[in-house]
Amino acid sequence: MPKILLTGYIQFPQNTSDEDLACIRAELAIHSQLTLNEVGCIRFKVAQNIIDPLRFDVEETFIDKAAFQSHQQRVKHSNWCKVSQSASRYYSTSEI
Template sequence: MSEVTLKGFILVAKDELTVVKHALGRHTQLTREEPGCIQFDVTQSQENPCRFEVFEVFKNKEAFEHHQARVQSSDWGRLTVNVERHYEVFE
């Protein structure tokens, strides 16, 4: 099986920025601890503080899908329900 890479960005509303930034550390930690997570980086843009660059690599499709399912039912998933997601996924 081949690796799955997700890259893109999220846009966070200004009024949700503090909550999202506060939750990001725990979300990052939990994701990096997932079996099959090779790399997970979310970086706030210097030019636009409401934009976060996202780069993820998982060892296979199963690990990627497990991550997606976990996120949906997590605190991060609930806190970021209104975040605009702009991703491309490569297998």
């Protein structure tokens, strides 16, 4: 069964304040740990871009489509979803 790879980035709006950005980073740390603890998560990396601090580069790998879908369902009801709702998401997924 193929693994699922998601790559891309999320971009927060230009009017995101330093205070909001601090909140985003704090919630991202929690979101990352919760995701890494999910059954089927192989890799989860979200890093603030060095050149554009409002951009976060994303790379996720899950053991299969079911694990990836389970992750997506959890995220819909998470604090991370609320904190990052203003961000635009640019992702691609593939089977590897």
